[in-house]
Amino acid sequence: MDGDRIRLFGPSQDGHLTIRGGATGISVQLEELTAGAEKLEALAGNLAFVEQEAGRILDQLCWLDRQPPWSAVPYLAAVRNSQWRVQAARAEMQRISSQIRACIRDYQDAEWRANVGRFLGLATAEELGRSWNISIASGVPDGRTTERIIALMQLTAPEVRARIGQEPFVRDALMFLVANYIPRDITVRREESVQVELDSSPAGLLERIRQIDARGAGYIEVVEVDNGGEKVFLVVVPGTQAAGTGAGHNNPFDEAGIIEGLLYESADVNTAVLDALAAAGAEPGAPVIAVEYSQGGIHAMNLAADPRVSDRYDMKYVLTAGSPVAGIVLEEGVSALHLEHEADWVPGSDGAANPETRSRVTVTMANPWESGGDKGLGPGHRLDGYQEGARLVASSDDPALLQSSAVLGTVLGAGGAATATRFSLARTRAASSVLTPQDPRTHERGRGGR
Numbered sequence: 001m002d003g004d005r006i007r008l009f010g011p012s013q014d015g016h017l018t019i020r021g022g023a024t025g026i027s028v029q030l031e032e033l034t035a036g037a038e039k040l041e042a043l044a045g046n047l048a049f050v051e052q053e054a055g056r057i058l059d060q061l062c063w064l065d066r067q068p069p070w071s072a073v074p075y076l077a078a079v080r081n082s083q084w085r086v087q088a089a090r091a092e093m094q095r096i097s098s099q100i101r102a103c104i105r106d107y108q109d110a111e112w113r114a115n116v117g118r119f120l121g122l123a124t125a126e127e128l129g130r131s132w133n134i135s136i137a138s139g140v141p142d143g144r145t146t147e148r149i150i151a152l153m154q155l156t157a158p159e160v161r162a163r164i165g166q167e168p169f170v171r172d173a174l175m176f177l178v179a180n181y182i183p184r185d186i187t188v189r190r191e192e193s194v195q196v197e198l199d200s201s202p203a204g205l206l207e208r209i210r211q212i213d214a215r216g217a218g219y220i221e222v223v224e225v226d227n228g229g230e231k232v233f234l235v236v237v238p239g240t241q242a243a244g245t246g247a248g249h250n251n252p253f254d255e256a257g258i259i260e261g262l263l264y265e266s267a268d269v270n271t272a273v274l275d276a277l278a279a280a281g282a283e284p285g286a287p288v289i290a291v292e293y294s295q296g297g298i299h300a301m302n303l304a305a306d307p308r309v310s311d312r313y314d315m316k317y318v319l320t321a322g323s324p325v326a327g328i329v330l331e332e333g334v335s336a337l338h339l340e341h342e343a344d345w346v347p348g349s350d351g352a353a354n355p356e357t358r359s360r361v362t363v364t365m366a367n368p369w370e371s372g373g374d375k376g377l378g379p380g381h382r383l384d385g386y387q388e389g390a391r392l393v394a395s396s397d398d399p400a401l402l403q404s405s406a407v408l409g410t411v412l413g414a415g416g417a418a419t420a421t422r423f424s425l426a427r428t429r430a431a432s433s434v435l436t437p438q439d440p441r442t443h444e445r446g447r448g449g450r
Contacts, residue, residue: 014396017389021354022361022400030104031358037100040093047090054083134343138369140378143340143348150351183264184427186252186272190279191219193421198225198234200415202337202390202408205234205291205319208420210383213238215422218251220273222280223420227413232289233282233313234412235273235303239294239322239383250426253295261298262324262350269299270306272425280421282313287411289317293383294346297323297338304334316411321386324350330360335407338362339389343369343380361404365389 009029011020021027058079062069067076134142141149199207212221218241223234241253252260252269260266277288288309292300297320304315310331318336322344330336338354340347342364354362367389369379379385393401 012398012400014398014401015392016365016367017392017396017398017401018364018366019396019398019400020362020364021356022358023403024398024400025356025358025361026107027356028358030107033100033104037097037104040097040100044090044093044097047086047093051083051086051090054079054086058083138343138379140343140380141345142342142380143344143346143364144342145348146345147348147351147353150349183260183268186268186425186427188272188275188279189424189426190276191422191424193419196223196418196420198223198415198418200225200409200412201394202319202339202405203387203394204415205236206293206321206383206387206390208234208236208291209238209293209296209321212236212422213241216424217241218253218425219422220276220425221420221422222276222282223418224280224282225412225415225418227411230287231282232287232412233277233280234418235277235288235290235300237269237273237290237292237296237299239292239296252425252427258295258298261295261302265306266299266302267306268427269425270303270309272423273299273303274309274312276421276423277313279423284312286313287316288313289319289408289412290315291319292323293321293386294323294377294381297321297325298328301325301328301330301336304330304336307331317408319408321383321390322346322381324348326350326352326354334359335404336360337393337404337408339365339386339393341365341367341369341380341385341389344378346377346381361400363389363393363401365392367392 009024010026011018012024013019058069058076061067061076061079062071065071065073065076067073069076069080071077131142131145135145198204208221208223212219215221219238221234221236223236225232225234238253240255240258241251242255251257252272257269260268277286282288290300290303292298300318300320301323303309304318305328309315315331315334318330318334319339320336321339322341323338324347325338327350336359338347338360340362354360356362365385367385369382369385394405396402
């Protein structure tokens with residue numbers, strides 16, 4: 001409390017890291033404040049009953065002894081003073097509860113105004129200045145600028161976006177015309193199983209992405225880990241492997257894969273991952289963790305949100321790096337750690353900030369980046385930069401990060417010897433027609449509802 005005001009704590013800072021969500025996030029603070037207000041109101045109601053009873057007893061004693069309520073008779077004064085003390089405690093509880101409710105209303109009002117400003121692409125002079133400096137230094141827009149621009153673009157065409165989301169046929173036809181993209185099934189081929197030494201820290205998990213990306217285009221990895229006699233399975237999916245979009249390309253992680261992740265909820269990739277998990281020996285109910293980078297983070301979050309996955313496996317944790325995943329709602333019980341860099345425009349390309357919930361923590365990094373070499377999507381989007389940020393996360397004593405790390409450690413254990421099974425994924429050459437959404441094959445694969 002600050003005087004008579006109750007304040008919420010904003011994102012916490014730990015060196016180059018800004019942490020939102022998790023155990024100390026705004027949503028958790030609001031939940032705790034609401035619960036506290038409800039308990040205070042319940043206690044105030046109980047005290048009001050005690051206060052009434054004390055008043056009734058005082059009236060009866062005064063009537064029996066023919067004394068006025070303000071009498072100085074010791075036992076009457078004791079009952080009267082007790083009533084006043086109960087009344088003061090009840091009033092104080094109601095005052096504090098009122099302050100809590102006012103704090104919650106103030107936050108909701110501020111959040112509404114912030115969302116309006118975000119949708120309109122508005123920013124403070126300080127935010128614009130920082131974004132300008134980052135963009136000049138990196139050569140690409142920063143994440144906040146991209147977020148504002150995309151939000152403003154979305155605001156200009158709400159009916160078009162709603163129509164695309166509601167009508168799969170419209171979406172399929174539009175994607176074919178704009179990006180020459182046609183949804184196609186994905187084949188899964190088991191390539192090899194090798195013994196690996198797994199580093200179960202966030203930085204070590206991101207290293208698995210580098211390893212599988214180096215294995216070749218279209219590869220994913222399922223790592224089987226023994227955690228105290230329980231088999232845990234780690235799914236590793238690479239980022240975008242540029243090859244040019246269109247139906248002629250077979251790699252599900254090329255540029256067209258972004259379209260599938262954002263507009264088709266990764267339905268075909270999820271099916272392929274389910275097949276790979278089964279082939280790797282994951283039995284129903286087995287704990288699953290997903291670690292992904294860039295485009296792969298979209299697929300990972302869609303995997304965790306897919307009811308087909310939750311029906312078969314126990315999805316526990318998702319680690320994403322440089323991924324636009326704000327609009328994906330996780331199944332209850334799934335924890336997530338999202339790594340973003342302020343100089344990386346990719347996480348902002350969905351036009352929204354990640355939700356601040358108890359189970360989702362977003363870390364925005366401001367650590368320096370290397371400016372030389374191939375910039376690709378920008379120096380802030382490099383995987384090695386995110387690995388450095390992951391090491392900072394592991395060494396942080398921020399409560400939200402400590403809790404997130406504890407969840408990951410509990411599920412995955414200390415790492416060590418593990419079995420990595422690699423699979424190659426490829427889109428089939430025979431494409432489903434965008435002109436026949438009633439094709440029974442679409443219902444078999446769930447495409448009709450995407």
